[in-house]
Amino acid sequence: MNKKSIASFLALACTICVLIVVSLSTNKSKVSYDFMANYSTKGLDLDYSMSLDKTYDFSFDETETPFNLHLGKTFLGFKEELGFKESQNNYFSVNTYGYLGKYQFGRSTLELIGIKDAKLFLNTPELQEKAFVANAERNKWVLRRDIKRFSGKYINGIKVTESGILAAAHLAGPGGVKKYLRSYGAIGFEDGYGTSIRSYMKRFSGFDTSNIKPKRRAKVSMDA
Template sequence: MRKKIFKFSILPIIAGSIFFSFTPKETANLDNYAISPDLELEYTVGSPEDTMALEASAPKIVPVLGKSYTGFKEALAFKESRGNYKALNEFGYMGKYQFGKGTLSLIGIKDTELFLNSPELQEAAFYANASRNKWILIRDIARFEGKVINGIEITESGILAAAHLAGPGSVKKYLRSWGANAFSDAFGTTIEYYLKKFGGYDTSFIEPNKKASALAYRA
């Protein structure tokens, strides 16, 4: 009796050994097997509202683009609008880079609705504005680059970022007064903050142009 029990008890072990001796591909390949239409499969799928809430709570990720021109403009865009082409704030500044109507007019853009709905035009506007500002500030860039004002090392990219915030005239006044003539926007953001935050980028790609027009640079 004990011998028979031993024989029967070892059979499952042998069967299991044979089954697991197959490769994973042989034992796990289920592609050739159809699922029965009578089989009920239960899935847990969140509602669209749940998905949107999850996306909204997820941290915003800024792409790492180094100190290139692209890195410069994307970092500035993230500060201005979180990179949103449709952004429009309470003071009327619009788009990814938060342009005002006056600045847009200077670089050849009159139709603000077209501007808000055209990422290509917004990118062209950023370059055109930076190009114009670089032409206006070219002597100040040459004079002050590498100098330290109020503990901040002055760089070309920092100057251009500050000009985007406050206009080239305000940046001239700040630099030529060695930081005594300060400026802050409606939200309290200062020229010094932009000089520091956006310093050290390679903006040599931007050519100075007195008459820069966004329409000329539009893709």
């Protein structure tokens, strides 16, 4: 075979190889295309754009007050904290010793502030709130000198404050708190569940009770 024939043969072989490669490449592309063709967005709602005809306000209104159970050291916080400690804020609670309502009043204390109908009291939340304020006013009058004398001092490691004194008076009566303060904690008190004056002095320390005015004959109107 001469050189010319060899060259022709090599050219033919190269041409055949190129055709085979092109053919395989074309088939591969077709397979890939056919595979992808099985996936389509046809019929799907893909319009996530926002209309320019509308105004969208994503700003935060700082004047809005979010719901918050934490009332701080306000008088309302004082009332709600004490009510929770006494009955978990249940207006219709009666404990095993017969104490009534959200703030667990005894019948004798209710009579002192003008409430003689215990059933009406137990079923009237507004009356219970009035009773709490009236009792605090009466206790503040009875303990007015002790509040002035002992506020800011420490007894049994606890700082004495007006709100602590009033809370303790709700627990033990103003007479029991007088004895506790004037004995510098030597004469204590615990209720039937073991709650002490000291624990109330600590738990209810530092609340704002300045709006409670001392009243010697504080009474509750029965018109709730």
